[in-house]
Amino acid sequence: MTDPIYQTDALIAEDIEAYLEQHQNKSMLRFITCGSVDDGKSTLIGRLLYDSKMIFEDQLAALENDSRRVGTQGQDIDFALLVDGLAAEREQGITIDVAYRFFATEKRKFIVADCPGHEQYTRNMVTGASTADCAVILIDARKGVLVQTRRHSFLCQQLGIRNLVLAVNKMDLIDYDETKFNAIVSDYAKFAESIGIESFNAVPISGLAGDNITSRSDNTDWYGGPVLIDLLETMQISNTASQKKPFRMPIQWVNRPNLDFRGFSGLIASGTVKPGDELRSLPSGKTSTVKSVVTMDGELNEAVAGQSITITLEEEIDCSRGDVLATADDPPEVADQFESTIVWMDDEPLVVGRGYWLKLGTQMVSVTIAEPKYEIDVNTMEHLASQTLNLNQIGVCEITTDRRIVFDPYTENRALGGFILIDKITNHTVGAGMLHFSLRRSQNVHWQPTDITRDHHAFMKNQTPRVLWFTGLSGSGKSTIANEVEKKLALMNRHTFLLDGDNVRHGLNKDLGFTESDRIENIRRIGEVAKLMTDAGLIVLTAFISPFRADRQLVRDMIDGGEFIEIHVDTPLEIAEARDVKGLYKKAREGKLKNFTGIDSPYEPPESPEIRVNTVEMTPEEAADHIIAKILPLK
Template identity: 85%
Template structure:
């Protein structure tokens, strides 16, 4: 009796192993559904989950109960409830956040993102589309091509999605009218061509009735194309295409468990790698050969796009988190100035010239954004003049990073061409961008190394370079105290230079006004000058209102560790205004002086300055002595 049982168990185990092996090696397609409000996106995904039998019995029972509670349009099941997880979504019958769902068929695995249709949630749609290989753009057959149809199609095209499906939904509500369907497809084709979309697949469907979703519909005998599922199973996925590209792996972590092992861990963005391959570390440019491709399950003979591995190299080269390992004979580019498309995703508008964090792959750098070249009107595709970008607006602008980054144009490599912008103070993600190309000036201008270093300059002056950054309201006493500090430093035989706000505007910054963007540029230039002076070994004193924390942080980031000392000259507004030696507050109160700090322009008080002086309690000389005591020793 035991022998047959053993054979049966072995066969079952063999079948399970074969099943698991088959499903483990299926390709993965990531796609999104998008379009205008109430085009049926959530219903379509619910239908796909239902028809692919990816719903457990308890889920199905809960779905049937919810469908009866919220009321349906004559059907037993409201498929949209499978995706609309937020209470607000179910109450309003709309999608607000991006909902991700997983399902599988015999030939492929899928991750689908249901993106919101409302214009106010465009940033959510961008998030969902950023990792997608394919977009299903739904159109309500009764309404045709709408504004959001065009908006989402344009965004999908900008985000590098090259596989588009035009799903003309709710065909059952127009009696499966072929003429109406053909008119919608022709209208969309004209628009698609105008924005550079080279091709798309049009399918007449009904998410509610199931027409042409997983099985061909007898109601559309005039349609001879694939069902939606057939197309999803057949389309080429990005990971397959990425395998054919040169090897790229952003280094996420230097794996050093002991003194005998040093590996570089990351997710392979494109191409493949194997032991013996010559690789180049960027931006340093150093080369070596791969010794081993290491995983937790053991060494591999090779690895390709989409795999997370650790590479060990034959040589000890300089490589750390944020660097990129690439094929030595075809490396990506390195630059610090780019043209880029930016999608603004924050309630607060873009501040031109302000420093933001830019995260590109595993690289994080400081970046400033120039005034946009233009904003794109997604309704008309017109290029509009723009001074900034507001929530959900899309524009093209030049960006400058504080150091060179490794990149490729977004259309070639999403990982090394797509980035996010993060507010330095709040850590909010405020924008997403796609790099077009490096500016020519960034490629043609190179850093010239010199033999006398900044350390040599400092040693000759017998001091440690510093920037003493005095900030405070107009009339707080910044210039007076800075002048006193410089006199005392001079008596100590220290080499100094004082940069005063008013004096700088007579020369270097005479072209700048007092708008927010001009104030930012004023401080940026001062920061660059101060940095050059610290390179010369000087102790630099600056006296500027510098009202914005982000701009003071921008200058701090330019300096070496411990070289930037923020000194808040803390004077109440009423005290500063009472002094008003220049009569500026009076003019501002009368409306004769616009954008004046403390009146109609904000002053952001330093949160953690190295030094704080109170000019109500101290004389300028006492404040200077206090500052000197805090910065000692000077070597």
């Protein structure tokens, strides 16, 4: 006879297995709660967690203790404490960071992001909204539609969230007044229409009392619509909609475990794929037929959006990380110039013309951003003139990548239309953006191949091209040392050209001043000229202050690997100022010369240059000999 204890354990194991299987097959909805400060977002999520029985007994006990400590307005439990996890949040009674929580009902699983309401944390809200299928916009029934209500609604619309629920919260504090509820919904509807929101569902709720959240409330017998959880359980999720779109899969890596297997792995962004489908690899444009669709669990007859798979092809074509496999007869676009909306997320403002990293799907390219066409005032929807973007500002800008990338407009495909911007020096994420369309000029300009290659040019000159980039303060001796180096190279029968900062400003860059943006453009143009000269096989010497690391990095990224040599002419400011050959420091000290490097404009010295010369310890000729010795051999 079997021991009853073991029988009980077996039954429990069966129940757990059945429970896990039941939840494994449920669909997953990601949604955010957003709105103004103290609209009750955290309380609402806490209520959802509590009502869906997603709180353990020890958590509930701790929650009750915390609720008694902070006070709960006559209630036993402060549901907001379930979500406000940071100490600073609990102390201030606000949400600062995005808090993610999981819960499930009988019909669906959910991941909810509680987004902060303060304007200063708008960037955190964008982070939470970027992967959401739905947004629950909360409004305090006592206050109506506020500035942050408009801001967050606009951001949700820009980020492509089409499922919106207007949750008019704290109805208990206005005695469940139907007239006030209808007035708020009408006011919001006018605003929503003005920014392109086509539809939304409005629900009168009380997060604290639980009205119309998981069950219908007797306090709002005048309301005939669904309760909040019913709306969340039945709305369409992005994967379902994405399956109906053309197939897109950014390649994450080439899967080559052995010589007999070569596949392309990635997460399907949209559409479906099965053996026999014809795919196109972009940006190359080459086509092939799907041989098999492979996962860890074996081969599939079909895979859909949201699945991670490996695709093998009948005809071998060259693909690598960053490429995109797509439906052959309906591929995405390829371009290098775009119009985009950018949400700036860094304390330091956008620097127009500076190089940033742009990450879109699995593609990583260098990008420069033009002066914004306009900034969007999210409170009034006005288009304002702007020269840059500051923290939390939103602007429409033209951007240019250093090579063509594969994309879809963001409104059609978030995975291939949404990007982040990364500072090249700090590696901080500084912005997020949405691509609208490619600029026509990017499609009309094509690279014309030539028969005489850059390798042939270098072979004819019997040398390897180089860019010797001299950087340092004004008066450090850059031009003098660069001139000495060029003379020595000429005696060695090397083909060179010297680009000097002052000389270039007499012609090519005579239209540029000395503001930060003009300095960036000055260096960008010089970088392009230096690149063309290396294509001609020349050894290029440049003598420019080039004060910003990011701009020197921009030029380094333009030049073929190993050909860019940064030379820091390291001279202390007091020594350079004492020389003051051109009298520029004196004018800068007197206020007659603005934006002068070292005085009222910063100089960022190289952190790890290929060559460093100290002009206090070396004569120009000794410095030139040191540099020549470092760059040999030249072939």
